[in-house]
Each structure stands twice: as C-alpha cells, then as structure tokens.
Amino acid sequence: MMPERQVKGFSLNQLFCEKMPVLDYNPFGGLTDEELKFVMSEQHDLSKMVEEIKASENFVIEFIGKKGRGKTTHLRRLAQLMPEAFYFNPDRQSTEEIDIDYPIILIDSFHKLPLLKRQDIMKKHRGVIVHTDHVSRFAEYFFCGKKWKKYLFKGLNASVLKSVILGRLRVVLQDEDKNILLDESQIELLLNTFGDDFRGILNYLYRSYRDYNTFISQKKLVPR
Amino acid sequence: MRNQFILISVQYDKIPSDYDLNEEVTGVLRVKVDKKVSLKYLKINLVFELRGQASPVSMPSKEIVLVNNGTWDVGETYKYPFEFAGGLTPSYKGYNLQTLWYVHATYLLTEESQKATGTYKFYKKIFSSRMVESYKSTINIQNVSKKLQVETNSVNIGGGNYFWVISFVVLFFCYLAHQSGNLEGWGYLIPAITAIISFFSFGLFLRDYYYFSDMKIRFLKEKPEYIQAEILLNGRTNRLNNVKIGYKIVEKVLDDRGTSTVTLTNDNYKYLHQGPLKGHNGVIAVDLPLPKHTEFPASFSYGKHEINWIIFLKTPGVFSRFLKEIPIRVIYK
Numbered sequence: 001m002m003p004e005r006q007v008k009g010f011s012l013n014q015l016f017c018e019k020m021p022v023l024d025y026n027p028f029g030g031l032t033d034e035e036l037k038f039v040m041s042e043q044h045d046l047s048k049m050v051e052e053i054k055a056s057e058n059f060v061i062e063f064i065g066k067k068g069r070g071k072t073t074h075l076r077r078l079a080q081l082m083p084e085a086f087y088f089n090p091d092r093q094s095t096e097e098i099d100i101d102y103p104i105i106l107i108d109s110f111h112k113l114p115l116l117k118r119q120d121i122m123k124k125h126r127g128v129i130v131h132t133d134h135v136s137r138f139a140e141y142f143f144c145g146k147k148w149k150k151y152l153f154k155g156l157n158a159s160v161l162k163s164v165i166l167g168r169l170r171v172v173l174q175d176e177d178k179n180i181l182l183d184e185s186q187i188e189l190l191l192n193t194f195g196d197d198f199r200g201i202l203n204y205l206y207r208s209y210r211d212y213n214t215f216i217s218q219k220k221l222v223p224r
Numbered sequence: 225m226r227n228q229f230i231l232i233s234v235q236y237d238k239i240p241s242d243y244d245l246n247e248e249v250t251g252v253l254r255v256k257v258d259k260k261v262s263l264k265y266l267k268i269n270l271v272f273e274l275r276g277q278a279s280p281v282s283m284p285s286k287e288i289v290l291v292n293n294g295t296w297d298v299g300e301t302y303k304y305p306f307e308f309a310g311g312l313t314p315s316y317k318g319y320n321l322q323t324l325w326y327v328h329a330t331y332l333l334t335e336e337s338q339k340a341t342g343t344y345k346f347y348k349k350i351f352s353s354r355m356v357e358s359y360k361s362t363i364n365i366q367n368v369s370k371k372l373q374v375e376t377n378s379v380n381i382g383g384g385n386y387f388w389v390i391s392f393v394v395l396f397f398c399y400l401a402h403q404s405g406n407l408e409g410w411g412y413l414i415p416a417i418t419a420i421i422s423f424f425s426f427g428l429f430l431r432d433y434y435y436f437s438d439m440k441i442r443f444l445k446e447k448p449e450y451i452q453a454e455i456l457l458n459g460r461t462n463r464l465n466n467v468k469i470g471y472k473i474v475e476k477v478l479d480d481r482g483t484s485t486v487t488l489t490n491d492n493y494k495y496l497h498q499g500p501l502k503g504h505n506g507v508i509a510v511d512l513p514l515p516k517h518t519e520f521p522a523s524f525s526y527g528k529h530e531i532n533w534i535i536f537l538k539t540p541g542v543f544s545r546f547l548k549e550i551p552i553r554v555i556y557k
C-alpha cells in the first residue's frame with residue numbers, strides 16, 4: 001500500500017479561513033448519485049456527448065486517464081443523463097450480467113474484464129459502449145471492427161478544485177446559498193503536492209477532516 | 225435546500241442528541257413555493273446511511289406519503305407533521321465510516337412545463353441514553369470454550385520444545401564428557417550452566433502454558449450496563465497478573481470509487497480492564513462494562529462494508545502471551 005502523502009504547511013482550518021463549518025459527516029468521502037450532480041465539474045461537455053452517443057452505432061467511447069482523474073464520476077453522471085443505458089461495475093456485478101441488448105452500455109474499469117469477454121461484448125454489441133480505462137485499447141476495437149473516440153482526463157486547476165470543495169460542503173450543509181470562503185494559498189498547496197490527482201486530494205482532505213475531529217483519538221490506544 | 229422554486233424544511237420535535245433509540249422520530253415538514261404548482265406526490269423516508277471514503281450506501285427503512293395529487297399556492301406555508309416509529313440503531317462516527325439517519329423528502333410535479341423531482345435530506349443524529357445488546361446470535365458455550373490460541377508474535381510451543389531438547393542434550397553430553405575424562409577441570413561448566421538456565425527458563429514458559437492454555441471465558445448474563453463473564457482456569461491458579469480485557473471494533477469498507485479498488489480496515493480498541501484479577505477455585509468472575517453508546521455501533525454488514533465487534537482477552541506470560549478473540553454481534557433492541 002502506498003504511504004499517505006503529507007502536505008507541508010496545510011491546515012484544514014486555514015483552508016476555511018479559520019471558520020471550519022460544523023458538519024453532519026465528512027464532506028470529502030464518496031457521493032451518492034443524487035449528490036454528484038450538485039458537486040461535479042465537467043471536464044468534457046456531457047450533454048454534447050449524450051447527443052453524440054445517441055446518434056452513433058457500432059461505436060466505442062473511451063475515457064482515458066490515470067486513477068482519480070474523474071473518469072468514473074463522468075461515467076456515473078452520463079448514466080444519470082441516459083437512464084436508458086446499462087451501467088456495469090465489475091466490482092459489484094458479475095460479467096454474466098452485462099446485457100448486450102441495451103443500445104448503450106457504460107462499463108466502469110474496462111480493464112477488469114477478461115480480454116476474451118471484452119472481445120465477445122464488442123463483437124456482439126452493435127450500439128455504443130462507453131468505458132473507463134487507464135490506457136487506450138484501440139487495437140481491440142480495430143480487431144472487432146469498431147470505430148472509437150478517446151476522451152482524455154487530465155489537468156486540474158484552482159477554480160475547479162474550489163468549486164468541487166464548495167459544492168461538497170453545500171451538499172452537507174443543505175444550503176446552496178451559504179457563503180463559504182476558501183484560502184487560495186491552501187488550494188495552491190494541494191495542487192502543488194497532488195497535481196491533477198483529484199481523488200488523492202479528496203482522500204487527503206478526508207483524512208484531514210477525520211483527524212480534525214478528535215472523536216477517534218482512542219485509535220492511538222492500539223496495543224501490540 | 226432550495227430546488228428551483230420550492231423550499232422545503234424540516235423541524236424535528238427534539239434536538240438530535242435527545243432522541244432515544246426506542247422513541248418515535250417526530251417533526252413537521254414545511255413547504256413554501258414561489259409559484260403555484262400541482263404535484264403528483266410528496267413523500268418522506270427515514271433513511272439509514274453509511275458514509276465514508278467509499279461510495280455511500282443507503283437503506284430506506286420507512287416511507288410516508290404526505291401528499292397524493294395536491295397543489296401548492298404562492299404565499300402559503302404548508303405544514304405536514306410526520307412520525308416514524310422508534311427501534312433505531314444509534315448514529316456512529318468511526319474511522320473509515322460513519323452511520324447516520326436522516327429524513328429524506330422527495331416530490332414529483334405533474335405539470336409538463338414544471339415537471340421535476342426534488343430531493344432533500346435532513347440529517348438527524350439519533351443517539352440513545354441507554355442501550356441493550358444481544359450476544360446470542362454468535363456467542364455460545366461452544367465457541368468460547370475452545371483452547372486459547374497463541375498470538376502470532378509470541379514464542380510458539382514447537383520452538384520451546386526444540387529449545388528444551390537442545391538444553392537437555394547439551395547437559396547430557398557435558399555429563400558424558402566429564403565422566404569420560406575428556407573435559408578436565410571447570411571446562412564443562414559453561415555449557416552446563418547455559419543449559420541449566422535454558423532448562424529453567426523453558427520451565428517458566430511451560431508453567432505458563434500449563435496454567436493458561438486451557439483457559440476459557442464464559443458469558444453468563446448480559447445487562448444494559450455490563451456483561452457478566454467467568455474466566456475458568458481449571459483450578460490450577462486463582463490469579464491472573466496483568467490481564468487485559470476489552471472490545472475491538474473492526475471497520476471494513478470497500479472503496480470501489482473509480483478504477484482502483486481498495487479495502488480499508490481499521491481496528492479500534494477499547495480497554496475495559498488492565499491489571500490483575502483474582503478468583504476462587506480456578507474461577508475468576510469479571511464484569512465487563514459496556515462502552516458509551518456513541519462509541520458502540522451496531523454490528524453491520526452490507527455488501528462489502530462491515531462493522532464487526534470482538535471481545536479480546538490477553539493473559540500474562542513470561543515468554544509467551546495468549547490472546548483470545550471472541551466475535552460478538554451487537555444488536556440494539
């Protein structure tokens with residue numbers, strides 16, 4: 001397991017300009033589908049993508065990027081925008097459940113499917129497959145006679161990061177008008193340390209918030 | 225939170241921390257609109273949610289329909305009292321996850337131009353001043369009467385035997401050498417003394433093993449404040465030095481966000497007793513006080529997320545330590 005990265009000079013209290021709001025739960029953890037639409041910042045125009053998907057046949061769209069760059073988040077949002085699509089997550093479902101009768105199939109973590117299964121789906125399915133992966137699988141599409149398009153996920157700037165942090169706080173507070181100030185220098189510190197690793201930043205904020213709440217101080221009592 | 229032109233708010237009848245587990249959750253839901261709308265339904269659920277670094281998991285438990293085909297006018301404040309039955313588990317704030325309750329309101333407007341769904345969450349931390357646990361589902365005499373297991377970082381029995389045999393062999397050959405006259409003077413004494421010390425050291429270890437390897441823990445009765453237990457030592461001793469007894473909460477969460485899946489685990493220890501324990505006729509009676517409800521979540525298992533409970537008991541030992549871990553299931557009733 002990778003050691004947890006530390007951000008020298010970062011303080012959660014300072015991020016919120018010394019006014020850390022009182023919250024019901026840690027705002028930097030996982031989000032429900034319902035919360036996602038209030039929080040996410042689109043790297044690619046999803047409504048345009050929906051039009052493109054609906055107008056296409058025998059086509060593959062791949063979301064490519066390193067882990068934590070927002071591929072799955074965009075795929076989940078796409079599933080909300082296209083309720084007629086079949087969404088598949090290999091960590092929660094068996095590959096036998098993939099229903100190729102759906103005209104649109106959304107597959108998270110395409111690389112987790114065995115090669116033969118990937119080939120089988122692509123050969124049989126005549127609609128549009130949208131999937132997330134770390135590397136492009138253009139050779140596989142070529143052998144299956146598919147056309148394809150790639151969307152890259154990389155890059156993160158201060159304004160996007162700020163809007164996501166504020167969005168998450170407003171979801172917990174259930175108040176979209178609440179004025180919350182964020183310290184720019186702390187945002188820069190996060191970006192300088194983690195680059196565009198969005199999930200890395202959120203996990204770090206999650207741990208910072210957890211440690212800020214001293215509820216679980218007894219963890220330090222671990223014997224042995 | 226405002227969705228479009230509709231404002232919904234919830235006011236609970238009591239402040240969150242004052243709710244008892246068996247108490248009804250009551251309050252009033254208020255609606256205000258900026259323009260006249262007709263709606264198909266307005267309903268509320270009482271939802272149990274598990275949140276953490278992983279994706280949240282929600283389990284709606286009950287649903288109340290407050291409006292079925294109705295209208296909301298501008299300038300009016302609509303009030304809908306609600307009541308959910310009690311019998312809830314307390315909210316819990318852990319390391320990798322937390323569990324909490326909330327009232328969740330949803331509506332569906334009927335008019336085509338205004339067709340929309342809205343959703344609102346009103347978090348509620350439900351705590352209890354008293355709690356009751358049940359251990360019946362997993363604890364019984366059979367699974368607590370097993371032999372104690374040797375902790376992985378302690379000296380194991382096989383190694384001890386080997387050590388003892390070596391000591392004995394060295395001592396024996398020292399004797400033979402001395403008898404045959406090959407070792408003259410005090411030359412044989414160094415290996416002989418080493419062997420004797422090793423022999424007695426192992427004797428202490430053997431004594432520990434003899435006293436405590438058959439130890440059992442038996443649960444007699446559970447009460448709201450504590451569990452009565454008995455430690456059975458088979459009459460060999462009536463005292464345990466530096467025994468440690470406590471609870472351990474094991475949180476296990478599958479973080480399957482994105483293309484990388486990680487299982488997050490955390491063990492949270494809570495000591496109930498540290499120090500000597502005395503008994504009679506090889507039996508030590510001990511009361512294990514229960515932690516505060518805010519630190520005591522119900523056992524939970526959903527998909528690959530779990531909260532498990534373990535009672536652990538560590539015995540003393542000169543060269544070895546013994547550890548007994550007993551899984552328990554905590555149910556609020």
